[in-house]
Amino acid sequence: MKFNKWLSIAMIFVFVIVAAACGKKEEPAPGAGGNTEQKQDTTPDTVKVWTYPVHGKYEDDIKVLISEFNKTYPHIKVEYEVLSWAEGPKKFDVALNAGNPPDLYFGGMNGQYVNTGLALPIDSYLTDEIKKDFLPGTLDTMKFGGKQYGLPLYQSLWGWGANKRILDEAGIDYKKIQDNGWTWEEFLSVSKKLNKTLPDGTQQYALVTDGTSLDFLDMVTRNAGLVDAVDEKGNFIWNDNKITDALKFINTLVKDGYMPKETVALAPAKRTEMFYAGQAAIISKAIPYYDVMIANRNKDIDAGKVKGEKIEYIQLPVPHSPAVSGYGVTTGGGEGYIAFTQKGQTNEQHKKNTFLVLDSLTGALAGNSANELCLPFVRTSQAKAFEGKGLAKEVNFNVSKKMRETLAPQVALTIDVDKAAKLKQYREQVQKPNFQALLAGEKTPEAVAEDLKTKGQQMLR
Structure with missing residues (x-):
């Protein structure tokens, strides 16, 4: 009788443990997908972007990209400014030298940016999924000294x-x-x-x-x-x-x-x-x-x-x-968005938010820039999103793809x-x-x- 009593108590104890385990929510592993971002701090934040008229309709593109981004991250406000090709570089240099660059800046990678200590390495935020989406060699165009500081929008x-x-x-x-x-x-x-x-x-x-x-x-x-x-x-x-x-x-x-x-x-x-x-x-x-x-x-x-x-x-x-x-050899390189931090900035969540905006501005929908410029896409997702919508004549687009495969390395990104x-x-x-x-x-x-x-x-x- 006593044996049956203790057996019943043990069975109840096991049932409680199993029920608790079944009711416990499984935490997603880092980089496992969108669920990870849902756990982030949703405190309102602002990410500043300085860009250029990449193509004739680019401002329309960026408005769409930000709108789509905010469907998932409504707490992150993206403030963008379209600079002129003539005056923009000077304005950026002034801001960079003052220690207050925008969070994201459009351009080609430059070792001088790293020398200021304000260029933001993004390697810790890059998931394997994102890396695999970029075509071979394209990510290297936005690296310096082996570290990733930005993501390309296209290859010139x-x-x-x-x-x-x-x-x-x-x-x-x-x-x-x-x-x-x-x-x-x-x-x-x-x-x-x-x-x-x-x-x-x-x-x-x-x-x-x-x-x-x-x-x-x-x-x-x-x-x-x-x-x-x-x-x-x-x-x-x-x-x-x-x-x-x-x-x-x-x-x-x-x-x-x-x-x-x-x-x-x-x-x-x-x-x-x-x-x-x-x-x-x-x-x-x-x-x-x-x-x-x-x-x-x-x-x-x-x-x-x-x-x-x-x-x-x-x-x-x-x-x-x-x-x-x-x-033969093709001259060109990657152009896209480079991540920066500001002097004294220590907010890790803001840096993560900056990366989220960076990935969005160079993602599948952002492939319209390469399409408008008649350039080969840099991401597999971009090529898929714009399949059959190319603006370049096939006879020329095929040449562009061959030229991309023969791009000369950008020496300035590998030397000190x-x-x-x-x-x-x-x-x-x-x-x-x-x-x-x-x-x-x-x-x-x-x-x-x-x-x-x-x-x-x-x-x-």
């Missing part, structure tokens, strides 16, 4: 672009170039067919670029096998025949008249004007977005708003040295801050004047190469 791509009519008239097989790339020698052969005097007496050039920046020099030297003046470890590499070969190629383009003699003084706007006027078959530093820009210009011509020839745009890769195999600062100084004080002297015919390729080598060894040791 600089190539060359052509007027299809002029290529067709010269019998140029541009599809072969798009599929396989081309060498410097092949481009020079094509240039002979593209250069001619037009009926009105003006000259049609094979290629037009501006001489006021180093963009053209960057594209040519990278296609000579030189990722930059230094390699990814910071070693100076503009000290052999590769740089001389690149300079000789550029010199030939000007000397033989394939580019205008006045290239050294050409501003970007004049370069574009010449291309639109049919005075150049190919334009340098052409981005895939030209597909949309030129299509809109064609509509304006039809509507009588603009006078000129309608152009069918063809995206081309940059030609490369025979020493570089394959498709001091070396990056010296590289920037070298570019302005040595590369630029020598490049312009070469374009103007004031110095030979050999003399320029020697100056670049000597001063590079002094400044970038």
Whole structure:
């Protein structure tokens, strides 16, 4: 009898424990999904975002992105400001130097941001799910020193672009170039067919670029096998025949008249004007977005708003040295939102909220920016969300995808801050004047190469 009494008590005790266990709510593991965020502090918070007119309709995009974000996080207010490309960088620098940058800033990654101590590492907030959503190599464009400070919205791509009519008239097989790339020698052969005097007496050039920046020099030297003046470890590499070969190629383009003699003084706007006027078959530093820009210009011509020839745009890769195999090398990088904290800021929840906004502004719906700019998507979810809605012509979009696969590494993101600062100084004080002297015919390729080598060894040791 006593045995049965104690057995009954034990069974009741076990039943109570089991019932309690079944009634206990299972806590989600960190990074397991949206449930984790529901447990966060829901105290009202404000995240400040400074951005730019990424494309013509970008402010419409950001309004939608914030609205969708607030459906899940109504307690986080997102204040955004659209800066001008002309004045925005200066305004941001002032705020950063004062220790009060916005929580999120649109742009490319820069080691100088890290040097201020205000760039916010986001590695601890990145889930495996988010990492896997980004295509290979895309996250690296927003890293510095191995740490993640931002997320890319898209990857910029600089190539060359052509007027299809002029290529067709010269019998140029541009599809072969798009599929396989081309060498410097092949481009020079094509240039002979593209250069001619037009009926009105003006000259049609094979290629037009501006001489006021180093963009053209960057594209040519990278296609000579030189990722930059230094390699990814910071070693100076503009000290052999590769740089001389690149300079000789550029010199030939000007000397033989394939580019205008006045290239050294050409501003970007004049370069574009010449291309639109049919005075150049190919334009340098052409981005895939030209597909949309030129299509809109064609509509304006039809509507009588603009006078000129309608152009069918063809995206081309940059030609490369025979020493570089394959498709050639593409200049570009990641652009997106970089996270910052303010001087004295210690609120961990605010940092987490900043990351939540960052992920939203670069998520699946944010893929419209890449779509509008005719660029390959950086996230699998973006490609899925905009499947079949692409604005770029297929013939050009396929080239853009190949160009993305051949992007040159961004050396400035792998070397230390001091070396990056010296590289920037070298570019302005040595590369630029020598490049312009070469374009103007004031110095030979050999003399320029020697100056670049000597001063590079002094400044970038």
